[in-house]
Amino acid sequence: MGKPVLLEHIRIPGIRQFGVYRSHGGYRPVEKALLEMSPTEVGQEVTRSGLRGRGGAGFPTGLKWSFLNRKSDKPRYLVCNADESEPGTFKDRYLMEHLPHRLVEGLIVSSYALGVNTCYIYIRGEFKYLVRILEHAIREAKENGFLGERILGTDFSLEIHLHPGAGAYICGEETALLESLEGKRGNPRIKPPYPAYKGLYDCPTVVNNVETLAAVGPIINMGGEAYAGLGKGKSTGTKLISACGHINRPGVYEIEMGLPVEEFIFSDEYCNGIRSGRHLKAVIPGGSSVPVLPADLILRTAKNEKRLLTYESLEEGGFDSGSMLGSGGFIVYDETACMVRNTLNLTRFYRHESCGQCSPCREGTGWMEKVLWRIEHGEGRWKDIDLLVNIARHIEGNTICPFGDAAAWPVASAIRHFREEFEYHVEYPDEVRVITHGNLVRETRFTGGHPVSGIRFR
Amino acid sequence: MITHRLHVKENRPVAFSEATLKKVRELIQQYPEGKQKSALLPVLHMAQEELGGYLSVDVMDYVASLLQLNPIEVFEVATFYSMFYLEPVGKYVIEVCRTAPCAICGGEEILEYLKEKLQIGVGETTPDGLFTLKTVECLGGCGYAPVLQVNTQFHEQLDQVAIDRLLDTLRKQAADPSSADLTWASQFC
Numbered sequence: 001m002g003k004p005v006l007l008e009h010i011r012i013p014g015i016r017q018f019g020v021y022r023s024h025g026g027y028r029p030v031e032k033a034l035l036e037m038s039p040t041e042v043g044q045e046v047t048r049s050g051l052r053g054r055g056g057a058g059f060p061t062g063l064k065w066s067f068l069n070r071k072s073d074k075p076r077y078l079v080c081n082a083d084e085s086e087p088g089t090f091k092d093r094y095l096m097e098h099l100p101h102r103l104v105e106g107l108i109v110s111s112y113a114l115g116v117n118t119c120y121i122y123i124r125g126e127f128k129y130l131v132r133i134l135e136h137a138i139r140e141a142k143e144n145g146f147l148g149e150r151i152l153g154t155d156f157s158l159e160i161h162l163h164p165g166a167g168a169y170i171c172g173e174e175t176a177l178l179e180s181l182e183g184k185r186g187n188p189r190i191k192p193p194y195p196a197y198k199g200l201y202d203c204p205t206v207v208n209n210v211e212t213l214a215a216v217g218p219i220i221n222m223g224g225e226a227y228a229g230l231g232k233g234k235s236t237g238t239k240l241i242s243a244c245g246h247i248n249r250p251g252v253y254e255i256e257m258g259l260p261v262e263e264f265i266f267s268d269e270y271c272n273g274i275r276s277g278r279h280l281k282a283v284i285p286g287g288s289s290v291p292v293l294p295a296d297l298i299l300r301t302a303k304n305e306k307r308l309l310t311y312e313s314l315e316e317g318g319f320d321s322g323s324m325l326g327s328g329g330f331i332v333y334d335e336t337a338c339m340v341r342n343t344l345n346l347t348r349f350y351r352h353e354s355c356g357q358c359s360p361c362r363e364g365t366g367w368m369e370k371v372l373w374r375i376e377h378g379e380g381r382w383k384d385i386d387l388l389v390n391i392a393r394h395i396e397g398n399t400i401c402p403f404g405d406a407a408a409w410p411v412a413s414a415i416r417h418f419r420e421e422f423e424y425h426v427e428y429p430d431e432v433r434v435i436t437h438g439n440l441v442r443e444t445r446f447t448g449g450h451p452v453s454g455i456r457f458r
Numbered sequence: 459m460i461t462h463r464l465h466v467k468e469n470r471p472v473a474f475s476e477a478t479l480k481k482v483r484e485l486i487q488q489y490p491e492g493k494q495k496s497a498l499l500p501v502l503h504m505a506q507e508e509l510g511g512y513l514s515v516d517v518m519d520y521v522a523s524l525l526q527l528n529p530i531e532v533f534e535v536a537t538f539y540s541m542f543y544l545e546p547v548g549k550y551v552i553e554v555c556r557t558a559p560c561a562i563c564g565g566e567e568i569l570e571y572l573k574e575k576l577q578i579g580v581g582e583t584t585p586d587g588l589f590t591l592k593t594v595e596c597l598g599g600c601g602y603a604p605v606l607q608v609n610t611q612f613h614e615q616l617d618q619v620a621i622d623r624l625l626d627t628l629r630k631q632a633a634d635p636s637s638a639d640l641t642w643a644s645q646f647c
Contacts, residue, residue: 075490087557087596118490125503125541126597128610131645161488164642166499166539169595183498183531185538201493242601244559250601288558288596329600331559345558349595355538 004254005218005230005238006211010098016133018140021101027146029220033109034154037220042113046216048224050236055081055172055209056287056327057402058311067196068114069204077205078116080107080213081177082123082130085169086287087349088329091240092210094252096123096130099214100137104160106213108146109220111158114206118159122177125166134162169353173401174207176355187357188401211240232258235310239325245332248272261285261307262299265332278334282417285314286326288346289406291413292339293323319413339418340425343411344372350407361404364395368411378433380426389415467515474524478508481643482524494525498535501525502542503642512543540594541610548583548590550628553607556593559600568604568616569593575625588632589625611640 004010014020021027033042047062068076080103084092096103103121111119123130138160141147149157163181165171171180175189178200199205215237219227228236235257241264244250249272255264264270265280274280283298284290301307302321307314311325333342351365368391374380392408399405415422425432474482482501489496501521502513509517513536522532536542543551554569573579576589583590599605602614613624 084598085596088559088600090598090600090602093598124598125499125539126594126607126610126612128640128642128645129612135645163488163496164500164503166503167541167594168539180499181496182493183495183525183535185534201490244600244603245562250603252601331600333562337562342558342562345556345561349557352595 002256006214007254016100018144026101027105029217030105030108030146033112033220034152034156039113039115045224046219049219049227051215053209054211061212065114068206069197072204074203076116077200077203078111078114078119079205079207080121080210081207082121082210083165083172083177085124085172086327086329088244088331089242089287089327091242091252091328093127095210095214100133102214103210104137104141106216107160108158109216110213112156117157120181121162122181123162123164125164131162170355170403187355190400230256232310233312239328241328241330243271243330246275246334247332248275255309257310259309261309264309274334281335281337282333284331286324287329290324290326291409294417297321339414339421340376343414344376346410347372358399360395360398364391365407367391375422375425378429382426385415385422470516472509472516472520478504478643495527498525507641511547512545548587549632550608551590551592553592553594555597555605557596560603560605563603565604568621571618571621
């Protein structure tokens with residue numbers, strides 16, 4: 001691909017320091033926006049760039065900003081969502097750790113565009129070591145006149161504060177995040193009213209992901225038009241993809257939207273193929289919440305077109321044969337992975353993280369976990385598989401926040417694409433039962449011994 | 459009748475040090491006037507660290523009085539978030555990530571190894587009070603799997619050798635009182 005945009009200077013030693021960052025063109029977007037542009041023009045530039053929310057939903061950022069209630073006389077807030085907890089996703093952490101000033105710069109420009117004077121970064125509690133890195137970056141920006149009162153001699157003032165979470169996946173949902181920021185339990189709110197009208201402390205609020213806000217600086221620098229020139233169709237610009245699982249080179253990669261999935265997995269520039277020369281079995285392309293796809297469907301769509309890393313291409317085929325780009329948490333499985341075990345693992349995650357507000361999600365996730373546990377441990381019944389599909393269907397769409405869908409999709413998609421594997425577990429309980437907890441890992445890791453992986457699927 | 463620990467108030471005197479109290483006051487300043495409840499999460503982090511390693515009823519009530527909240531407001535928050543411990547824990551809380559990306563890359567294995575090595579189960583503390591073993595959900599280190607955290611310090615790309623080394627280091631650290639911890643109070647500057 002071409003030049004990286006977000007991670008442009010990541011290899012420069014000491015880039016975390018203000019001086020070094022500044023000498024490589026850092027904070028130029030702030031000067032450009034504050035001194036040469038009006039807040040409306042900054043907003044228009046972001047709209048022109050076609051930037052879409054990088055947290056998972058992919059909602060156009062310019063549009064989200066335009067919803068902010070500007071008529072209200074209450075203060076407005078910008079909240080940066082750094083509560084990165086989606087399994088498979090570790091891009092924001094990487095960005096904040098190596099380029100904290102990229103985020104601070106984006107926050108200043110975005111706050112200027114939105115007319116915000118107080119900005120909070122809600123960072124997940126486990127990233128405690130990042131708190132100091134960010135605090136340091138904020139202090140440096142302040143000492144150099146880019147934060148505080150009357151920035152660069154204009155009328156614009158801004159304070160950025162850090163707020164740590166305390167271990168709750170659900171706080172990544174924007175209204176739960178606001179509740180948590182107010183010092184409450186992270187229970188998502190019913191929308192509408194949307195945060196743009198009634199957000200933090202009932203004031204108009206915009207909540208954006210770290211990567212989204214970090215992209216605002218480069219957009220102002222290069223111009224919205226130029227940013228929109230990158231990527232493919234409505235998926236403009238670049239995206240951070242965090243790749244993990246059974247691949248040779250896990251890590252965070254910045255790709256230009258439109259990169260073929262096949263190239264991403266097998267090129268030595270990126271994941272460099274599957275570990276130990278094994279075969280690709282399945283991929284969850286956008287963090288654990290999006291549907292899993294088997295090897296043939298992740299590489300090519302049902303229409304036999306190349307699958308690309310864009311919002312549209314990954315959604316091609318809907319839920320029957322597609323998935324989503326989500327947060328860009330790219331989890332790769334080779335043929336030794338047991339899909340039943342993996343689905344059980346993810347469902348346990350959702351049961352653990354459900355806030356408990358809505359019954360379908362609170363009860364449904366626990367129920368699915370029990371049924372999956374039965375199947376995985378050789379106690380499954382034939383009707384269990386359809387039961388799982390049925391529970392998933394009744395959770396989906398029946399909850400206040402998208403968490404319910406996120407819990408239902410992994411189960412529904414695993415059964416849709418790997419039904420034989422579930423059936424195998426039910427049909428041969430004796431074989432499944434002898435594989436105990438610790439053994440399974442040892443065997444699958446070193447000898448590929450899970451009997452299920454011995455059969456050919458699809 | 460079952461008496462839950464969460465209902466037992468011991469009436470032990472608890473209080474932050476003067477330095478931490480100053481930090482707390484600064485934290486409250488971050489939020490608009492009258493919204494000091496927002497500081498609850500960071501203050502609970504500091505309370506847990508400074509006042510005994512877990513949130514006893516006494517500590518929660520103290521935090522409530524500090525932020526002028528009802529005790530129930532602190533209680534309901536402390537029970538919601540997984541980073542707050544409501545039971546006593548060891549000096550080092552070892553939390554192993556068990557979510558899928560770690561699990562498929564050896565996470566289950568290192569948990570088994572830790573159990574064997576420390577001779578305790580998940581949720582238990584070693585008799586010397588040094589280690590508590592716990593599991594957590596995704597720590598956001600999937601590319602560096604398997605991952606665990608010790609008092610929110612990350613340790614990544616682990617295998618049995620790395621675990622042995624880690625436990626040795628922690629044992630040495632525990633014997634040396636001058637070894638610095640990464641505390642919440644020191645993180646906020």
